[in-house]
Amino acid sequence: MSGLPLSLGLALLAAGLFLALATGKGETSWAGRAIGAGWVFLLTAIILMPILVPKMKGDGDGRRMSHGRGGR
Amino acid sequence: MRRPPVSVRKAALPIYGMTCAACVAHVGEALRGVPGVQGVVVNLASHRAYVEYDPGVASIRAMRRAVEEIGYRVGLEVAHLRLPTPPEKGEAERIVDTLLALPGVATASVAAGSGLLTVHFAPTMTTLADIEQALRGHGYPPITAEVVAGERGWEESRREVRRWGLRLLLATPLALAVMAGTFQPYWGLSRVIPEVLHHKVVLFLLTTPIVVGAGAPFFLASLRGLRRGVADMNLLYATGIGAAYLIAVINTFWPTAGFGGPKATFYEAAALLTWFILLGRYLEALTRGRASEALRRLLTLRPRRARVVRQGEEVDVPVEEVQVGDLVVVRPGEQVPVDGVVVEGSSAVDQSLLTGESMPVEKGPGDEVMGGTLNKTGSFTLRATRVGSETAIAQITRLVEEAQASKAPIQRLADAVAGRFILWVHGLALATFLFWFLFGYERWFTPESRLMLTPYTLTLAGAVGFAVLVSIAVLVISCPCAVGLATPAAVMAGSGKGAEHGILFKGADALEAAAKVQVVVFDKTGTLTKGRPEVTDVVTAPGVSPREAVLWAATAEKRSEHPLGEAVLGRARAEGLSPPDPDAFQALPGKGVEAHTNGHTVLLGNRRLLEERGIPLYPLEPQAEALEQEGKTVLFLAVEGRLAALIAVADTLRETAPLAVRELQGMGLRVAMLTGDNRRTAHAIARQVGIEMVMAEVLPWEKARAVEGLQGQGYRVAMVGDGVNDAPSLARADVGIAMGAGADVTKETGHIILVKDDPLDVAAALQIARATLRLIKQNLAWAFGYNVAAIPLAMGVLYPFTHQIVSPELAALLMATSSLSVTLNTQRMRGYIPPVRRRYGGGALATPRPAPATVPVGR
Numbered sequence: 001m002s003g004l005p006l007s008l009g010l011a012l013l014a015a016g017l018f019l020a021l022a023t024g025k026g027e028t029s030w031a032g033r034a035i036g037a038g039w040v041f042l043l044t045a046i047i048l049m050p051i052l053v054p055k056m057k058g059d060g061d062g063r064r065m066s067h068g069r070g071g072r
Numbered sequence: 073m074r075r076p077p078v079s080v081r082k083a084a085l086p087i088y089g090m091t092c093a094a095c096v097a098h099v100g101e102a103l104r105g106v107p108g109v110q111g112v113v114v115n116l117a118s119h120r121a122y123v124e125y126d127p128g129v130a131s132i133r134a135m136r137r138a139v140e141e142i143g144y145r146v147g148l149e150v151a152h153l154r155l156p157t158p159p160e161k162g163e164a165e166r167i168v169d170t171l172l173a174l175p176g177v178a179t180a181s182v183a184a185g186s187g188l189l190t191v192h193f194a195p196t197m198t199t200l201a202d203i204e205q206a207l208r209g210h211g212y213p214p215i216t217a218e219v220v221a222g223e224r225g226w227e228e229s230r231r232e233v234r235r236w237g238l239r240l241l242l243a244t245p246l247a248l249a250v251m252a253g254t255f256q257p258y259w260g261l262s263r264v265i266p267e268v269l270h271h272k273v274v275l276f277l278l279t280t281p282i283v284v285g286a287g288a289p290f291f292l293a294s295l296r297g298l299r300r301g302v303a304d305m306n307l308l309y310a311t312g313i314g315a316a317y318l319i320a321v322i323n324t325f326w327p328t329a330g331f332g333g334p335k336a337t338f339y340e341a342a343a344l345l346t347w348f349i350l351l352g353r354y355l356e357a358l359t360r361g362r363a364s365e366a367l368r369r370l371l372t373l374r375p376r377r378a379r380v381v382r383q384g385e386e387v388d389v390p391v392e393e394v395q396v397g398d399l400v401v402v403r404p405g406e407q408v409p410v411d412g413v414v415v416e417g418s419s420a421v422d423q424s425l426l427t428g429e430s431m432p433v434e435k436g437p438g439d440e441v442m443g444g445t446l447n448k449t450g451s452f453t454l455r456a457t458r459v460g461s462e463t464a465i466a467q468i469t470r471l472v473e474e475a476q477a478s479k480a481p482i483q484r485l486a487d488a489v490a491g492r493f494i495l496w497v498h499g500l501a502l503a504t505f506l507f508w509f510l511f512g513y514e515r516w517f518t519p520e521s522r523l524m525l526t527p528y529t530l531t532l533a534g535a536v537g538f539a540v541l542v543s544i545a546v547l548v549i550s551c552p553c554a555v556g557l558a559t560p561a562a563v564m565a566g567s568g569k570g571a572e573h574g575i576l577f578k579g580a581d582a583l584e585a586a587a588k589v590q591v592v593v594f595d596k597t598g599t600l601t602k603g604r605p606e607v608t609d610v611v612t613a614p615g616v617s618p619r620e621a622v623l624w625a626a627t628a629e630k631r632s633e634h635p636l637g638e639a640v641l642g643r644a645r646a647e648g649l650s651p652p653d654p655d656a657f658q659a660l661p662g663k664g665v666e667a668h669t670n671g672h673t674v675l676l677g678n679r680r681l682l683e684e685r686g687i688p689l690y691p692l693e694p695q696a697e698a699l700e701q702e703g704k705t706v707l708f709l710a711v712e713g714r715l716a717a718l719i720a721v722a723d724t725l726r727e728t729a730p731l732a733v734r735e736l737q738g739m740g741l742r743v744a745m746l747t748g749d750n751r752r753t754a755h756a757i758a759r760q761v762g763i764e765m766v767m768a769e770v771l772p773w774e775k776a777r778a779v780e781g782l783q784g785q786g787y788r789v790a791m792v793g794d795g796v797n798d799a800p801s802l803a804r805a806d807v808g809i810a811m812g813a814g815a816d817v818t819k820e821t822g823h824i825i826l827v828k829d830d831p832l833d834v835a836a837a838l839q840i841a842r843a844t845l846r847l848i849k850q851n852l853a854w855a856f857g858y859n860v861a862a863i864p865l866a867m868g869v870l871y872p873f874t875h876q877i878v879s880p881e882l883a884a885l886l887m888a889t890s891s892l893s894v895t896l897n898t899q900r901m902r903g904y905i906p907p908v909r910r911r912y913g914g915g916a917l918a919t920p921r922p923a924p925a926t927v928p929v930g931r
Contacts, residue, residue: 021510022509032536035318035540039315039540040502043505043543046298046495047498047502050494
């Protein structure tokens with residue numbers, strides 16, 4: 001899996017958790033819940049992407065290299 | 073200072089689109105990821121990536137791809153050259169291969185039918201002249217070349233200033249209108265501002281062009297970055313501005329959504345936030361542009377044309393066509409086109425832009441002149457000695473450029489912090505949001521809550537709205553946008569200031585190290601003295617005539633390159649003697665010379681040499697002591713194992729040496745003198761210049777050890793030498809200062825090169841270095857200070873007591889203040905004059921100097 005979908009997936013998960021938490025906490029305004037969830041999604045994605053995208057890319061490169069050596 | 077191994081090539085790539093320390097980190101990472109790249113330093117202020125790479129593995133093309141993949145541009149020039157005849161396919165391929173082998177060429181292609189050659193190249197590494205030269209190698213005569221798109225760092229800086237200035241110009245009236253509209257009902261403004269301006273939809277219409285027009289680059293750049301997994305300052309701006317704008321739009325069209333209600337529209341927050349960030353960017357671009365002014369002056373100083381004498385006639389040619397050995401005519405008011413030696417005529421030449429000397433210098437036959445200097449009064453003809461990239465001005469430009477592109481150790485720490493700062497800030501904003509949503513709001517929120525510096529109460533703010541507002545303030549206030557600029561701008565200003573005074577720092581680490589020096593050691597000859605000794609006395613033993621003694625001595629010294637030998641040969645010439653070549657010659661470093669001529673063994677050197685050979689000195693001992701008491705160096709001449717004569721030689725003390733020593737001592741530095749002279753004469757000279765710490769009888773190879781000794785005592789040592797026999801000690805010292813480099817600046821060993829041979833420049837160099845380090849520290853304090861102090865405030869630490877939170881516009885104001893402080897602080901360096909230059913002037917002295925005195929000369 002590449003870093004971008006993974007980051008977005010995890011950010012979506014965090015937003016979902018927030019939504020559940022906000023609903024459980026009694027936040028009644030739909031706009032409040034939606035914007036809160038959106039804000040959590042955005043911040044989480046921003047934090048995760050620069051960490052996961054290069055990391056997964058680097059791992060991918062490493063795998064390709066080892067395959068190349070194995071082939072010879 | 074590390075030097076790359078021979079197989080490593082250096083590249084200085086112009087990189088555009090970098091705006092902050094995070095960008096610097098990203099570009100650095102991308103370049104380090106290119107196979108074959110061994111070292112990378114990226115400099116935000118000079119728009120340069122300085123790369124060390126293995127040319128067999130890495131290529132400019134690969135580096136360019138890596139940089140462009142993460143959204144930045146490599147500033148390559150495009151040259152279109154028309155070949156006189158379209159080459160055959162095989163020849164075209166060979167031309168392309170030749171050009172690709174040039175260090176800075178990224179791509180080259182030849183259009184088959186037209187013979188049009190297109191070359192993308194890094195102007196910092198390869199010049200158009202290099203490309204033309206390579207084509208000549210293929211048998212193509214000089215052809216017209218046109219550089220279609222050139223991007224020099226300073227040109228890009230100017231464009232950048234204009235771009236941000238235009239955006240600021242667009243945003244300013246709109247932001248003022250938004251402010252006026254927002255505060256229309258307050259402070260009696262309703263009498264002068266029409267009510268319609270306060271209408272939410274009007275505010276929406278006024279703010280939207282600011283956010284999506286002037287502020288568009290932040291959103292576009294952060295989107296591009298995120299797609300590649302890169303977080304930079306743009307992201308902070310975009311989330312801050314975007315969230316404030318979104319809340320304003322929600323409160324305009326859905327006022328019951330819980331973000332402060334219909335009255336809290338925050339349009340002024342989004343507008344001012346954008347405006348302050350634009351102002352910060354504009355100021356940063358301005359600082360970058362101004363800091364590289366010294367370099368720009370040097371580049372514009374480069375001569376374009378020369379008047380060369382060809383077959384007895386003066387021909388006006390491009391300066392690239394001047395060859396070593398050509399005779400070049402320079403008329404009054406013209407720039408000297410290349411380095412050379414005057415062969416005919418004389419004139420006063422203004423060298424101020426290269427050496428910092430305020431007065432023009434008289435030049436006549438035999439004198440060296442430097443390309444780029446200005447001929448003031450008379451006409452003269454010079455014989456070219458250095459052309460193209462070998463000229464002094466080209467070397468100085470390269471040194472200044474390299475120094476400005478390098479990174480001070482203090483900056484590496486700042487970059488490491490700033491590179492990860494964006495993520496921490498977003499993490500902090502998320503934590504702040506969750507804290508206030510989950511706990512804080514319920515526990516401390518009151519309907520009377522206010523945003524600082526705004527008329528709003530947050531009566532209708534829900535938990536989410538309140539928590540979002542607080543976390544936006546954290547995002548905006550934490551932005552360390554000035555950090556990336558703080559150190560490089562100061563280094564550029566400092567190295568540029570040095571160049572103005574003829575002081576060249578070979579890198580930011582040299583600047584930083586020079587600022588921390590505690591002891592300055594002068595290698596006496598050539599620094600405190602002029603290094604041009606003359607014979608003052610010849611005292612002979614019975615049966616030897618003075619003329620005979622001088623002839624023996626001159627024969628022994630004929631193959632010597634030591635200044636003492638020059639003095640003896642000078643005396644022989646003055647007496648009309650022609651010394652023969654010795655049959656055998658051996659230099660005995662630190663002692664003298666031994667030669668064989670006509671079957672005789674001749675020794676000429678110091679007391680130690682003769683004592684080692686067991687030759688008695690007593691016949692002339694009283695005279696030798698008397699000469700030494702007068703501060704002269706005594707050479708003992710022995711022929712066939714018997715003392716034949718004493719030859720006294722004295723050097724002249726530089727008139728500014730005592731002033732320089734006093735200045736350095738006034739700076740709290742310890743000043744030491746290192747010399748091969750005996751203790752008595754060494755102390756006599758030291759007394760004349762005011763030095764107390766003397767290291768005498770030091771042999772050339774012991775100089776580095778003497779420096780080490782001082783370092784062993786815990787001192788940070790600067791060693792000042794004139795470059796002769798000094799390389800090891802200059803390299804060993806924490807800072808090596810090579811004095812009197814003249815036109816040949818890059819051949820000098822040392823971390824600091826002084827173009828002139830004035831010891832006052834040693835003090836000036838250290839004063840500039842100290843001022844620069846002070847500037848770096850102040851800039852970092854300004855850049856980080858606001859953020860560190862304001863983050864807890866933005867997180868709402870005081871809210872439970874004050875019921876006020878930081879408004880996004882206040883956060884933006886604090887952030888812009890940080891940029892403004894760095895900008896203004898760096899600008900102070902423009903007017904900086906080293907105190908020693910204020911006291912004693914540049915070339916012409918403002919205060920009377922002592923008369924020169926003679927001093928002994930050591931081996």
